[in-house]
Amino acid sequence: MRRSQGKVALVTGATGGIGMAVVRRLMDDGAKVFLVDLDEQALRAQSEALGDETGWAVADVSDEAGMARAVEAATARFGRIDMGLLNAGIEGKIAPLGELAVADFDRVMAVNVRGVFLGLSLLMPLMRRQGGGAIVITSSVAGIRGSAGLAAYVASKHAAVGLMKSAALEGARHNIRVNTVNPAPVDTRMIRALEAGIRPDDPDAIRAKLVAGIPMGRYGKPEEVAEMIAFLASDAAGYCTGGIYTVDGGYTTGTGR
Numbered sequence: 001m002r003r004s005q006g007k008v009a010l011v012t013g014a015t016g017g018i019g020m021a022v023v024r025r026l027m028d029d030g031a032k033v034f035l036v037d038l039d040e041q042a043l044r045a046q047s048e049a050l051g052d053e054t055g056w057a058v059a060d061v062s063d064e065a066g067m068a069r070a071v072e073a074a075t076a077r078f079g080r081i082d083m084g085l086l087n088a089g090i091e092g093k094i095a096p097l098g099e100l101a102v103a104d105f106d107r108v109m110a111v112n113v114r115g116v117f118l119g120l121s122l123l124m125p126l127m128r129r130q131g132g133g134a135i136v137i138t139s140s141v142a143g144i145r146g147s148a149g150l151a152a153y154v155a156s157k158h159a160a161v162g163l164m165k166s167a168a169l170e171g172a173r174h175n176i177r178v179n180t181v182n183p184a185p186v187d188t189r190m191i192r193a194l195e196a197g198i199r200p201d202d203p204d205a206i207r208a209k210l211v212a213g214i215p216m217g218r219y220g221k222p223e224e225v226a227e228m229i230a231f232l233a234s235d236a237a238g239y240c241t242g243g244i245y246t247v248d249g250g251y252t253t254g255t256g257r
């Protein structure tokens with residue numbers, strides 16, 4: 001039997017680089033997967049390509065009513081939610097403090113923090129009623145270390161770790177496990193946007209600089225992050241809760257090779 005055979009997963013940011021790899025990995029593990037993201041066309045196309053064991057809903061994770069509708073739609077489709085993958089996120093604008101607009105700060109916090117808060121607030125009571133579950137939040141190495149020019153993103157990813165710790169403590173006696181996965185740069189739209197945001201004239205130079213700071217000397221692949229997320233969401237990770245799981249090529253250990 002496959003590792004997560006018959007389990008039901010809800011994945012936010014499901015049509016993005018890491019989200020799509022998570023969806024595929026969970027389906028390989030035997031799970032039914034409900035996709036949540038912003039773009040109806042992308043959701044419909046990806047769900048159709050993946051087959052009958054999927055469902056989808058358009059929702060902005062920062063919108064309380066929208067997320068509530070998405071969770072309701074997932075339970076209506078599959079009857080329960082065993083795994084919550086709170087993965088949607090935005091990088092926001094790159095600017096030093098003093099130049100970062102309040103509205104830009106607020107938007108990053110709304111998606112990356114309120115979005116996770118809403119996901120936890122909806123899933124924890126549901127999982128309590130079901131007798132348990134597992135939630136994995138996609139934080140970042142920016143949830144562990146700072147990064148110049150990315151104060152909002154860094155603050156939001158640290159906040160995601162804080163939400164995870166409280167949720168893990170609240171969930172422990174109810175058989176609900178909650179963890180974060182903290183990747184270093186991963187080869188998706190987001191890192192390319194950051195490269196271009198830092199240096200529009202020469203994004204490759206930024207890529208080279210970032211890669212030079214990673215002991216393994218490369219970006220991660222979405223599948224490598226998905227592997228950790230799918231493990232933590234599965235019963236194979238039965239004793240893992242309240243943890244910060246780096247997938248970072250050694251980045252948070254130090255610098256240099």
Ligand SMILES: NC(=O)c1ccc[n+]([C@@H]2O[C@H](COP(=O)([O-])OP(=O)(O)OC[C@H]3O[C@@H](n4cnc5c(N)ncnc54)[C@H](O)[C@@H]3O)[C@@H](O)[C@H]2O)c1
Nearest residue numbers: 013015016017018060061087088089140185186188190191
């Ligand atoms: N790529 C990296 O280098 C990297 C590194 C560390 C952590 N992360 C985190 O991984 C997660 C996934 O990012 P990715 O690299 O796949 O980027 P991505 O841009 O490919 O995917 C992000 C997805 O989230 C969706 N999304 C954005 N705002 C949303 C909202 N308000 N409501 C619903 N969906 C929304 C987007 O539509 C997109 O599909 C993010 O939380 C990101 O912060 C990424």
